Amino acid sequence: MKRRSFLAGIGATTAAATIGMPSILRAQAPITLNGAVQFNDDHAFNRALIRFEELVKKYYGKPVNFTLHKNSSLGLEKQYFEYMSQGKAVDYGIVSPAHMSTFAKAAPFIDAPFVFKGIEHMNKVVEANILAPIADEVAAKAEVVLIGYSGGGIRNIFANKPLKNLADLKGLKVRVQGAPIWSKTFAAVGMSPTVIAYNEIYNAIQNGVISAGENEAAGVEAMKFYEVAPHLSLTQHAVSIRPICFSVKTLKTLPKDLQDAIMKAGKEAGDYGRQLESSEEVVKLDTLEKAGKLKRVPFEERDAMKKLADPVMTTYAKEIGAEGIFEKINVA
Secondary structure, eight states, X not given: OOHHHHHHHHHHXXXXXXXXXXXXXXXXXXXXXXXXXXXXXXXXXXXXXXXXXXXXXXXXXXXXXXXXXXXXXXXXXXXXXXXXHHTSSOSEEEOOGGGGTTTOTTGGGXXXXXXXXXXXXXXXXXXXXXXXXXXXXXXXXXXXXXXXXXXXXXEEEEESSOOOSHHHHTTOEEEEOSSHHHHHHHHHHTOEEEXXXXXXXXXXXXXXXXXXXXXXXXXXXXXXXXXXXXXXXXXXXXXXXXXXXXXXXXXXXXXXXXXXXXXXXXXXXXXXXXXXXXXXXXXXXXHHHHTTSOEEEEOTTHHHHHHHHHHHHHHHHHHTTOHHHHHHHHHO
């Protein structure tokens, strides 16, 4: 299902529904859309969603209200995605692909370790629309459309001790995202990965349940992980990609011109989010280090780490039928 045909389909559904509505309902205005984000006003995800709101209003040109629920007030990203799939409570939000695995096995692949060589490589992949088949699967099976791709942060391991090489990583109790590919790749490197809810990481490290986690600079700053794990090992094992998602059930109820505005704004807001987060990465880490809150630790064996993870990634791509996508990503 390509995006153009997908939009045409929901447009037809909307038109039919609108024709059958009583005139009093058609006259109701303005429409209100509810969004959700785990972070505060300063975080790149929040700012990308605010840009999305601004662009929708610009392109739609008619009254439409947005209510963005911040600071995990409606739960975590996993819950947001389920709400969007059900067409309840949340209409749009930014969600890690790891939380889409229940609906679409291929989804976590676009955010797995060592998929992208860096932010420039990820931008090329996004702009070439290589991820379209995965987005189509998510839309078909979860009824959530990926309207843009934010993210762009380089993910490193933060820990309560310095980690300089593979020997230091051996047996490390580290929190990973819920998608199985994260546990498999980290285990292949020699670590002891465990899945813990994002909002429980801080306490888990503080209480000795785990010794480390992995995140981009924006997350480390926002969640204050540096307070319990001040050593940031520069493994650079992944570039985060965070789709801006929209509920298909909600989209079907909206006027065609608003649907079009949402799709156009989603892409542009995603582009803005990637540029924003990637440009702020070093600044955030410099600020934290100068304040004595965090210490960057050079990691000496990133290539060796990737070599251990590569066979897992290749096998995983075959299991989910994504060999073709993986090949296109590698040559992009």
